[in-house]
Amino acid sequence: MLDLQLWLLPQTGVEMTGFNDTLPLESTSSFRPNSFPTSWSRALWLSSPDRVYANFAQIIECLREFLASTEGLIPETNQIVRVLHYLDMKTTEYVLVDYSHLSMEAVHFLLDASLRLWDWPKVRKEIEHNIKEEKGLKTRGVPHLEIMRQGYRNELRIETDGRAMGPATKAFLGKLRKTFRTESKGFLCGALVALEGTAIPEFHTLDKIVTHYCQLNGQTGYAGKVAEYIDGHKDFEIGHEQGLIDSVERYITPDQQFKFIKGYLAVCLTLAEWWRQMAADRMVGVISKF
Ligand SMILES: [Fe+2]
Ligand SMILES: [Fe+2]
Secondary structure, rough: OOOOHHHHHHHHHOOOOOOHOOOOOOOOOOOHHHOOOOHHHHHHHOOOOOOOOOOHHHHHHHHHHHHHHOOOOOOOOOOHHHHHHHOOOHHHHHHHHHHHHHHHHHHHHHHHHHHHOOOOHHHHHHHHHHHHOOOOOOOOOOOOOOOOOHHOOOOOOOOOOOOOOOOHHHHHHHHHHHHHHOOOOHHHHHHHHHHHHHHHHHHHHHHHHHHEEEEEEEEOOOOHHHHHHHHHHHHHHHHHHHHHHHHHHHHHHHHHHHHHHHHHHHHHHHHHHHHHHHHHHHHHHHHHOO
C-alpha cells in the first residue's frame, strides 16, 4: 500500500516542522484546500481518510483546484518562467532539452500504465487511444515526438537527440517511472489523470520558455513545427484529461478513492518539485558566473 507521506516526503528534503498544527482534519465543511499554506499540507488534507467526498466529481474539482494552486504547475507560478529574464540562450536551451526528456518518457509511462491496467478495459482503451495520438493519429501519421525533434532541430537549432539531462531531471524521471509501474491500479489512475491534467498548463509554460529562447535569438516568436507541437498540445491535452476522467470513474470505488487521490497528488508534487529544482539549479549557475 503506497502512502503519500512515506513515499514522497523523505525524497524531497522539505522542512515539515509544525506541519500537524495546520491540519484540522475533522472540519470538512468550512476549510477549502487553498486555506492551507503549502502544497504539502493541502495534499495531506485532501488525502486524509477522515475526509468525506460527496462524489467523484467533487474529488476531481478538489484535485484540479490543488493543481492550479500548486506553485510551478501553471505558468503564472512556474519557477522557470519567473526567472526567465535571467536565463541566456544556452541556459534556456538546457531547460528545453530537460523538458524534452519528459516528453520522450511520457509515452512510455502510458504504455507501462496500460499493461498494468489490463483488466480495467475502459481505462486501458482510453490510454491506448492517447498512445495512438502520440504516434500521429491526428498529425498525418507523424509522432508528436518527431514533430518536436524536427521543429527544435530545424527551426530553433536545438538538438534533442542524444543529449544529457540534468541531475534534477534524472531523479524526477526515475520517480515517475516507478509511479507508472505501481501495482495499485487506483493510484495509477490518479497518476495518469494528473499527468494529462498538468500537461495542459505545462504547454503554456513551454510556450513562454520557447518564446524567450526565440527572442534571445532575435525572433519575435515561433512558427512551423514548433508551433504545431506546442499549440497542438494545448488542445490535445484537454481531451486526454477529460477522456481519462470519464473512463476511470466507474473503477474508483470507495476502497480505491484515496489511492486515486494519492496518485494524483504524488504526480503533481513530483512535477512541482522538479520545476523548483530546475529553477534553483539554473539560478545558482547564473549567480556563480563571474
Ligand atoms: Fe503528445
Ligand atoms: Fe496527453
